[in-house]
Amino acid sequence: MAEDDPCDTGLVLGLGFGGKPSLSNPKHRRRDPSCPNQTSAGALLTLSLSDDAFTARTPAFNNPLSTVKKEMDVGVDQEAMEADLVSISLRASDEEDDGAARKKLRLTKEQSSLLEDRFKEHSTLNPKQKQVLAKQLNLRPRQVEVWFQNRRARTKLKQTEVDCEVLKRCCEALTDENRRLQKELQELKAIKLSATPLYMQLPAATLSICPSCESLAGANVDSTKAGAGSAFVLAPKHHLYKPFSHPATC
DNA sequence: AATGTCAAATAGATAT
DNA sequence: ATATCTATTTGACATT
Numbered sequence: 001m002a003e004d005d006p007c008d009t010g011l012v013l014g015l016g017f018g019g020k021p022s023l024s025n026p027k028h029r030r031r032d033p034s035c036p037n038q039t040s041a042g043a044l045l046t047l048s049l050s051d052d053a054f055t056a057r058t059p060a061f062n063n064p065l066s067t068v069k070k071e072m073d074v075g076v077d078q079e080a081m082e083a084d085l086v087s088i089s090l091r092a093s094d095e096e097d098d099g100a101a102r103k104k105l106r107l108t109k110e111q112s113s114l115l116e117d118r119f120k121e122h123s124t125l126n127p128k129q130k131q132v133l134a135k136q137l138n139l140r141p142r143q144v145e146v147w148f149q150n151r152r153a154r155t156k157l158k159q160t161e162v163d164c165e166v167l168k169r170c171c172e173a174l175t176d177e178n179r180r181l182q183k184e185l186q187e188l189k190a191i192k193l194s195a196t197p198l199y200m201q202l203p204a205a206t207l208s209i210c211p212s213c214e215s216l217a218g219a220n221v222d223s224t225k226a227g228a229g230s231a232f233v234l235a236p237k238h239h240l241y242k243p244f245s246h247p248a249t250c
Numbered sequence: 251a252a253t254g255t256c257a258a259a260t261a262g263a264t265a266t
Numbered sequence: 267a268t269a270t271c272t273a274t275t276t277g278a279c280a281t282t
Binding site (some may be wrong): 124 | 271276277
């Protein structure tokens with residue numbers, strides 16, 4: 001997993017060692033001040049470049065369009081690199097901007113389209129497929145893996161956006177439907193109201209019907225107040241219907 | 251030069 | 267233990 005090391009930018013820095021410092025702990029990999037690989041002022045550093053990293057990061061080997069110049073700018077010579085490992089010394093101040101520490105690769109059109117083709121076939125790769133594809137593309141397996149990860153993330157994001165749009169439309173349609181039904185309900189209520197006798201419009205709780213004589217009784221209705229102009233007149237001498245206390249006969 | 255966008259890369263969380 | 271997902275950072279490039 002050494003190739004996955006973020007501090008493994010191909011340029012391996014160590015204090016006095018030609019090899020890689022212990023970077024097995026992934027938590028130490030971020031390029032932040034706590035990263036053990038980061039330069040401390042004035043320290044004499046050893047810089048090593050593996051051929052693997054070189055292959056992945058050097059335009060001639062990888063991407064003619066990418067502008068990976070800094071590797072060359074730091075004085076790393078290709079012949080030495082091809083001899084597997086090269087160690088050069090530089091002062092920390094030379095590495096200060098450490099822009100070369102994480103050079104970003106840009107995939108060529110050919111690489112991208114091949115990756116896209118493979119992705120269409122399978123959105124994930126098994127280790128064997130990854131190896132083969134990496135070889136085909138002249139990339140490190142890790143780069144292929146990362147590309148697939150990001151590609152899956154993009155696909156998912158796109159799908160989420162599509163889903164979101166569908167739900168939005170669905171919501172709008174339901175809102176419209178709800179509005180329409182509310183309106184329809186109002187209209188039906190209005191029709192019902194106009195077709196219902198006034199006494200039937202009274203709240204049900206105020207009325208009761210005696211099951212025996214079937215006369216209508218208003219719980220709190222004072223019949224004397226029902227004037228001649230009233231639409232209907234309650235039984236002049238009504239009795240209150242009490243469901244549980246009504247005598248056998250009226 | 252400032253800013254925005256895209257995508258590669260990283261780190262940590264989660265799933266298997 | 268390993269693979270995958272997710273959020274984030276970062277470098278390259280385009281646009282203004």
